[in-house]
Amino acid sequence: MSLISELMNALQILPGVGAKTAQRLTFHLLQKDKLGGKHLAETLLKSIELINECESCRTLTEHPMCKICANPNRDVSKVCVVETPADIIQIEQATDFKGKYFVLHGKLSPIDGIGPAELKMNKLVELLIDCDELIIATGSTVEGETTAQFLSHLAEKGGIKATRLAHGVPLGGDLEYIDNSTLAHAFASRTQL
Amino acid sequence: MSLISELMNALQILPGVGAKTAQRLTFHLLQKDKLGGKHLAETLLKSIELINECESCRTLTEHPMCKICANPNRDVSKVCVVETPADIIQIEQATDFKGKYFVLHGKLSPIDGIGPAELKMNKLVELLIDCDELIIATGSTVEGETTAQFLSHLAEKGGIKATRLAHGVPLGGDLEYIDNSTLAHAFASRTQL
Ligand SMILES: [Zn+2]
Ligand SMILES: [Zn+2]
Numbered sequence: 001m002s003l004i005s006e007l008m009n010a011l012q013i014l015p016g017v018g019a020k021t022a023q024r025l026t027f028h029l030l031q032k033d034k035l036g037g038k039h040l041a042e043t044l045l046k047s048i049e050l051i052n053e054c055e056s057c058r059t060l061t062e063h064p065m066c067k068i069c070a071n072p073n074r075d076v077s078k079v080c081v082v083e084t085p086a087d088i089i090q091i092e093q094a095t096d097f098k099g100k101y102f103v104l105h106g107k108l109s110p111i112d113g114i115g116p117a118e119l120k121m122n123k124l125v126e127l128l129i130d131c132d133e134l135i136i137a138t139g140s141t142v143e144g145e146t147t148a149q150f151l152s153h154l155a156e157k158g159g160i161k162a163t164r165l166a167h168g169v170p171l172g173g174d175l176e177y178i179d180n181s182t183l184a185h186a187f188a189s190r191t192q193l
Numbered sequence: 194m195s196l197i198s199e200l201m202n203a204l205q206i207l208p209g210v211g212a213k214t215a216q217r218l219t220f221h222l223l224q225k226d227k228l229g230g231k232h233l234a235e236t237l238l239k240s241i242e243l244i245n246e247c248e249s250c251r252t253l254t255e256h257p258m259c260k261i262c263a264n265p266n267r268d269v270s271k272v273c274v275v276e277t278p279a280d281i282i283q284i285e286q287a288t289d290f291k292g293k294y295f296v297l298h299g300k301l302s303p304i305d306g307i308g309p310a311e312l313k314m315n316k317l318v319e320l321l322i323d324c325d326e327l328i329i330a331t332g333s334t335v336e337g338e339t340t341a342q343f344l345s346h347l348a349e350k351g352g353i354k355a356t357r358l359a360h361g362v363p364l365g366g367d368l369e370y371i372d373n374s375t376l377a378h379a380f381a382s383r384t385q386l
Contacts (some may be wrong), residue, residue, distance in 0.1 A: 004310035006236050010198065010237070012343065013230070014222075030244055039203055044222065046196065051223055105224075
């Protein structure tokens with residue numbers, strides 16, 4: 001196989017990149033932006049080699065401990081549990097939360113053999129020593145809710161308050177585009193103005 | 194900047210990849226497919242280092258001469274001129290053309306200072322020695338047609354028949370976006386200029 005075909009194939013490991021897009025990316029990298037391509041390849045190699053889980057919160061970092069965990073100004077009394085490192089980025093961008101995080105890298109799914117041990121929840125327990133509120137920010141899928149239930153019991157056993165993100169109508173969203181169960185929930189949880 | 198942010202930025206040199214997609218790709222590469230990511234990075238580095246223009250037809254190859262130019266069974270009496278290396282891939286896939294190619298890496302555009310010298314048409318002249326048909330497969334944009342006119346005159350001066358892909362190529366469209374059967378039809382119905 002020619003090297004150029006090998007590159008087109010290698011690019012197709014990227015989610016959403018088929019043969020046609022891979023071809024377009026290949027010619028872009030080889031003709032329009034060799035310097036950017038070289039930087040991308042080198043950064044990717046370095047990242048794959050050096051980035052691992054934070055030893056405290058399990059997010060991804062090239063250091064033993066991530067920037068949030070290493071920051072002495074973060075509030076250790078609030079711990080927010082999320083499914084993925086991307087969720088941390090979103091919460092940091094959207095809110096002014098100044099507590100700690102814990103990343104599960106998944107959710108409980110007994111059918112797939114994913115229990116508390118697979119999600120390394122023992123590491124979460126370490127974070128709960130100084131914690132008085134566990135904010136459960138797992139998704140609202142079946143497994144996300146199962147995981148939330150489990151974490152809520154865990155908090156209860158430790159005498160820690162457990163909270164869950166509110167469900168409801170997205171801001172700026174028309175009712176029209178909301179699924180029925182979200183709408184039903186939002187209706188039942190209506191608040192006085 | 195953290196290494197992970199650096200990777201997200203590096204990925205945004207890819208056309209069509211914004212911040213959100215770069216984030217998705219980053220986590221995919223670091224969590225789901227490290228092996229594929231490593232292979233991609235290494236192949237990209239090697240490609241950027243080794244791939245250059247074929248010394249005969251100017252397509253991209255890691256060898257001094259591309260597979261088509263190095264193949265003694267290709268018909269030297271037919272030379273097909275295209276704008277990009279991607280166009281060769283498309284014509285090879287869509288048609289049974291067995292002649293030679295020449296890649297302009299662009300099209301004539303006096304306004305942008307792109308003349309025959311910038312497109313290295315002197316190298317095309319070398320290919321015309323044994324040629325009796327010049328197939329002009331530039332796109333049907335304004336510059337594509339200008340380029341076709343110029344090439345047609347060039348062929349005429351050399352006593353070579355010039356042909357152009359038949360209608361079927363959408364007006365104002367680049368070859369890249371044409372489906373294979375339209376392209377095959379247009380190629381088969383090429384007309385003398
Ligand atoms: Zn951390
Ligand atoms: Zn060649």
